[in-house]
Amino acid sequence: MLDWGLHSPTVYFPQIVEEAMMVEAPETESLQDLDELVEAFIRAGKEAETDPEKLRSAPHNTSVGRIDEVKASHPKTLTLRWNNPKNSG
Numbered sequence: 001m002l003d004w005g006l007h008s009p010t011v012y013f014p015q016i017v018e019e020a021m022m023v024e025a026p027e028t029e030s031l032q033d034l035d036e037l038v039e040a041f042i043r044a045g046k047e048a049e050t051d052p053e054k055l056r057s058a059p060h061n062t063s064v065g066r067i068d069e070v071k072a073s074h075p076k077t078l079t080l081r082w083n084n085p086k087n088s089g
Helices: 031-050 052-056 069-073
Strands: none
Touching: 031 052
């Protein structure tokens, strides 16, 4: 989505339907914007069939590539200090 200039939509994955995804577009989105989103889903589906690795390694056209979310959630440089601010001065 980001490669095509679209922000990823807010989505929900219903538990009662296997492999389903529900897009929750806000009321402020125009019909044209929703049509562009549908076209992007169709394009992504076709790309998943023809070149799945390209889709897995996306995004390609952004200043920052795919972020390692596990590494981002567990930073190695985080240091907790339990200093009492009243005693520091």
